[in-house]
Amino acid sequence: MSEVSSTAGRRAEDPWSPEEARTRFRAGWRVPTAGLCPGWTQANLLCLPREYAYDFLLFAQRNPRACPVLDVTEPGETAAALFAGDLRTDLPAYRVYRDGELVAEVDEVTAHWRADLVSFLVGCSFTFEAALLAVGVPVRHLEVGRNVPMYRTDRECRPAGRLAGPLVVSMRPVPAELVPTAARVTARYPAVHGAPVHVGEPARLGIADLDRPDFGDPVPVRPGELPVFWACGVTPQAAVMRSRPPFAIAHAPGHMAVTDARDAEFQLP
Amino acid sequence: MSEVSSTAGRRAEDPWSPEEARTRFRAGWRVPTAGLCPGWTQANLLCLPREYAYDFLLFAQRNPRACPVLDVTEPGETAAALFAGDLRTDLPAYRVYRDGELVAEVDEVTAHWRADLVSFLVGCSFTFEAALLAVGVPVRHLEVGRNVPMYRTDRECRPAGRLAGPLVVSMRPVPAELVPTAARVTARYPAVHGAPVHVGEPARLGIADLDRPDFGDPVPVRPGELPVFWACGVTPQAAVMRSRPPFAIAHAPGHMAVTDARDAEFQLP
Numbered sequence: 001m002s003e004v005s006s007t008a009g010r011r012a013e014d015p016w017s018p019e020e021a022r023t024r025f026r027a028g029w030r031v032p033t034a035g036l037c038p039g040w041t042q043a044n045l046l047c048l049p050r051e052y053a054y055d056f057l058l059f060a061q062r063n064p065r066a067c068p069v070l071d072v073t074e075p076g077e078t079a080a081a082l083f084a085g086d087l088r089t090d091l092p093a094y095r096v097y098r099d100g101e102l103v104a105e106v107d108e109v110t111a112h113w114r115a116d117l118v119s120f121l122v123g124c125s126f127t128f129e130a131a132l133l134a135v136g137v138p139v140r141h142l143e144v145g146r147n148v149p150m151y152r153t154d155r156e157c158r159p160a161g162r163l164a165g166p167l168v169v170s171m172r173p174v175p176a177e178l179v180p181t182a183a184r185v186t187a188r189y190p191a192v193h194g195a196p197v198h199v200g201e202p203a204r205l206g207i208a209d210l211d212r213p214d215f216g217d218p219v220p221v222r223p224g225e226l227p228v229f230w231a232c233g234v235t236p237q238a239a240v241m242r243s244r245p246p247f248a249i250a251h252a253p254g255h256m257a258v259t260d261a262r263d264a265e266f267q268l269p
Numbered sequence: 270m271s272e273v274s275s276t277a278g279r280r281a282e283d284p285w286s287p288e289e290a291r292t293r294f295r296a297g298w299r300v301p302t303a304g305l306c307p308g309w310t311q312a313n314l315l316c317l318p319r320e321y322a323y324d325f326l327l328f329a330q331r332n333p334r335a336c337p338v339l340d341v342t343e344p345g346e347t348a349a350a351l352f353a354g355d356l357r358t359d360l361p362a363y364r365v366y367r368d369g370e371l372v373a374e375v376d377e378v379t380a381h382w383r384a385d386l387v388s389f390l391v392g393c394s395f396t397f398e399a400a401l402l403a404v405g406v407p408v409r410h411l412e413v414g415r416n417v418p419m420y421r422t423d424r425e426c427r428p429a430g431r432l433a434g435p436l437v438v439s440m441r442p443v444p445a446e447l448v449p450t451a452a453r454v455t456a457r458y459p460a461v462h463g464a465p466v467h468v469g470e471p472a473r474l475g476i477a478d479l480d481r482p483d484f485g486d487p488v489p490v491r492p493g494e495l496p497v498f499w500a501c502g503v504t505p506q507a508a509v510m511r512s513r514p515p516f517a518i519a520h521a522p523g524h525m526a527v528t529d530a531r532d533a534e535f536q537l538p
Contacts, residue, residue: 053323054322054323054326057323057326057327057330058326058341061326061338061341062341069330072327072330072331190537268459268537
């Protein structure tokens with residue numbers, strides 16, 4: 001299940017710049033991006049035809065915990081204000097959807113690109129992981145070198161136009177005594193999903209088995225730890241799967257756009 | 270210049286509910302709404318034809334300080350999730366624009382309503398005035414019973430689609446020693462414009478004369494006070510005037526939609 005290649009060197013004392021990481025992704029390197037380029041903001045990608053752009057922007061306005069929009073391109077544009085690279089090639093992996101069905105998981109989407117695609121960059125919780133580590137909250141998927149586990153919940157997002165779907169969450173096991181700290185620290189980052197949406201009872205979110213995430217990899221929850229759930233930027237992809245727009249491109253879950261924005265820009269005063 | 274009618278009773282110890290205030294507005298009462306229904310969130314209104322709705326939502330995403338969107342209706346809807354009244358009649362005053370020109374300022378817009386209008390409720394800085402008063406920061410327009418002064422600046426918003434225009438700001442005179450407090454307190458309310466955008470030098474914003482606001486009433490700036498400027502939800506109207514969509518309805522500046530949301534919902538943790 002793990003999609004992780006060697007992590008050697010990527011969290012060295014001299015970490016790569018976003019441009020350096022993007023150059024490697026463009027060359028075909030494929031790896032979950034958690035922990036990469038610390039201090040630089042990572043983002044979910046969703047590209048939809050212009051005629052769906054209003055529905056998605058409204059969906060995001062109505063579901064801000066799951067879909068904090070950081071940037072929006074003009075139709076057909078391949079760079080964004082926060083992303084100086086090429087959106088078609090500079091993420092580690094992409095998913096292509098037709099009528100809501102996953103039709104390809106690929107390293108680049110140049111051949112799939114269309115002039116009417118509007119690209120949305122949506123905040124990603126990887127952004128606050130450095131802040132969690134800084135206050136002593138462990139981040140299990142970094143420790144074990146896996147992709148973060150993500151789950152479809154039974155919570156419905158507020159629909160918008162033709163788009164509807166379930167809330168998707170990411171999960172990090174947190175020692176019980178550090179749960180309040182984790183909530184407090186991440187609450188300061190509302191543009192990257194903010195405080196947790198749920199603590200400790202996966203069944204209450206409709207999650208039957210933590211060891212079988214819908215996206216990403218399972219990680220161990222150890223004695224004395226609670227599973228803590230944050231709204232996840234894969235929620236837009238779940239809406240695509242449910243709502244079946246004719247065409248969409250997204251990042252492969254956990255394989256994010258590394259932007260040129262600094263994490264600190266999305267931290268509250 | 271003042272549009273203020275008697276304020277007797279409206280800030281009594283038993284203040285009106287939003288529904289009570291809306292009932293009075295529906296009956297024709299016309300008054301700036303600052304200080305009314307304390308604890309209840311007030312909002313700017315902009316109604317645009319559906320074909321302009323994406324441009325405006327994108328304009329708001331790109332200019333979040335000036336245009337924090339709190340709620341969006343379906344086309345033609347006359348109520349909103351946060352506003353149980355009738356958007357056509359339950360604000361104290363409206364402005365109607367055709368091709369960017371102000372063609373009417375009226376108490377209700379039933380005769381102007383169209384089935385394709387999408388209504389946007391945008392956060393209003395009146396929401397944080399109770400928090401300012403609570404920490405001892407005076408609010409001059411409340412003291413003198415006037416509408417808040419608002420000014421077009423020479424700062425351009427980031428354009429979106431067919432919409433462009435200047436940043437509009439509201440101004441409150443603040444004693445110099447309380448400026449940091451005013452900044453700190455209002456920073457906790459990003460959904461209603463948040464921290465000030467400028468302090469003390471109106472000319473640096475392209476404001477020639479504080480005594481001649483573009484919207485609302487002038488208020489006195491006293492010795493030892495600095496003019497403090499916050500991004501203002503009249504910015505969308507300035508974009509309408511500049512960009513000339515075929516039709517738009519907005520609140521009359523300072524005459525807001527009193528919503529059913531609580532101020533505390535928009536305060537940061």
